[in-house]
Amino acid sequence: MKSACSIPLWIGMALFMSLASSAKQDRLAAQPAVLAPLAEHSLLTDITILPSNRLIAVGERGHILWSEDGVHWQQADVPVRANLNAVSFVDASHGWAVGHDASILHTQDGGASWQLQQFLPELDKPLLDVVFESREHGIAVGAYGLMYRTRDGGTSWEAEFHLELLDEEEQEYLLELKQDDPELYAVELTAILPHFNRIFVADNQLLMVGEAGFFAISDDFGQHWELLEPFYHGSLFDVAVTAEGHWLAVGLRGHVFLSEDEGESWQEMVLDSQATINSVIVLPEAIYLTGNAGLWAVSTDQGQSFVFSTEVDGRAIVNAVPFQQRMILATELGIRQLAQQSQKKP
Template sequence: MTATAQSNDMQPQAADIAVLAQHSLLTDIVNINGQQIVAVGERGHILLSQDGQNWLQSPVPVQANLNGVYFIDKQHGWAVGHDASILATQDGGASWQLQHYAPETDKPLFDVYFADSNSGIAVGAYGLFYRTEDGGETWQKEFHPEVLSEDDQAYLEEMKETDPDMYEVEQGAILPHFNRLFADGNVLYMVGEAGFAAKSIDNGTSWIRLEPFYNGSLFDITRTPQMALLAVGLRGHAFLSHDQGQSWQQITLNETATLNSAFSDDNGRLYLVGNAGTLLVSNDDGVSFTNVSLADGKAIVNGLLWRDELLLVTETGIKSIKQSELK
């Protein structure tokens, strides 16, 4: 392959407008002020709906799989995904602009969060971490060794002094995957690979690693309706903390499928969703769960309650369940 051809192959290609986009793999979904829903997924698909039933695909300038979406208000939002892609909208998702695209990194971004319209971070595989202070006009890459063990930090410092080239290589591989961000007031939590969990009190400028409580990957962290912290991950593992993450207790679940996300609604219900159609519902803040998993066995990646319906994003698109059916 010539250098020119290689360069052309690295250029972003606009996502195809697909008739069946709402039935393709979707990975994240957000409710914008109760007025609109935005869902993102594979091949650059971004879908909008105002009723949870009818969906319109937005034109998107990249075909990368998208993993996370976040809106700071009803107009301004960001989506992130593979090829270190970061997209932004200023019109509620009707159109999107590509702010960052780095396929040469060969690393996906998994989540994005903005504290205000200017200050945001995007995180992903192998500790990939970008920050903006100008609404995404520019993004700066950051490296956060403070989340490593003391031994790994010492190893990196020695490598920096003795083998600078290898140090650069290790920077791109030694950190765990950063899978999900959760903003809890002024505290930011992050979970990821191999039991990684950390918190920040300065919008992600520095991180404090939480004491390990599980050696498998964690895919989400959130607050329960009664304000406990909840973390979920591989093989049906779920954990509650009632002391701001200082200690954790495992929830006993009769489920072994990986849990992808956890969320709650305004009615005090707590939901866990995961692979193999897993859908667990709790009415007692996570003490016990009712299994209402989907019979089709398709992975559920995330969801939210929209009016009287539970909207789920799955490997086969949008699925809706009447709240009355969950009782």
């Protein structure tokens, strides 16, 4: 099960890409993450809760933490030091984490130990999100249209390129280039697509958002895609479906969009903040938004309006999960906690 975050190339590009540079230790081989006493206070970029109620958080320098109570955290042994951006579990035991150097990690014991399935430092590109529909079938996506698929639980990962994720003009350009200049065509394949920031599993449909207003949907777990007409020209960093079946997309500079007709039309919501929004967390009783500059917003009317506040010393909140009447936050300062119904006005 996927919690809502995978840190796309943001939290201020300078902050995150500086971390990427620091992770380039030895590009020839993966190096294990260092066990750090203060790992739970370092930048964490995703968090999820397992059916067993174990919490798993991932972040910079290959840090993966787990906790049974949300208070005491243990750092797992991880075979790579790359910054990790997203974590997703298909059940209480089997999960995957993805990050820089197109790294893909797998656990079979609920996050206590991890194995490296893919490490491609030569690409110098991060994977930003990962989802699975079963223990065997999953997709990882990332910067510049990176997309990998596995049908064997990650024993092998195959790169995919979907022409239908480009607009008609770009498709025509690529097809002409394939005939006229095969070498340039091969180069363009690695850069023409936008960053794929987030995938959301909505029943039998995938919703994927990304850079420059990119929004695509799939009815067959990403084997074919439909590109939606842009309704916003800035980057989108998360998408979710409310209890009423409405789509909620969020992104740069506090932009929040609501669609009540599955993407046919969109209404921009007003949020009293221009901070970038990183994640949407949909619960039965409320919808939460997390963002940079400590952004924390709550809606109790299915996304029609939000009450805004600033938390954790104004530092970035990347994601959150509910746990025992609390919200456990993955932030720029590590793990933080809030009361689940925090609706403090600024």
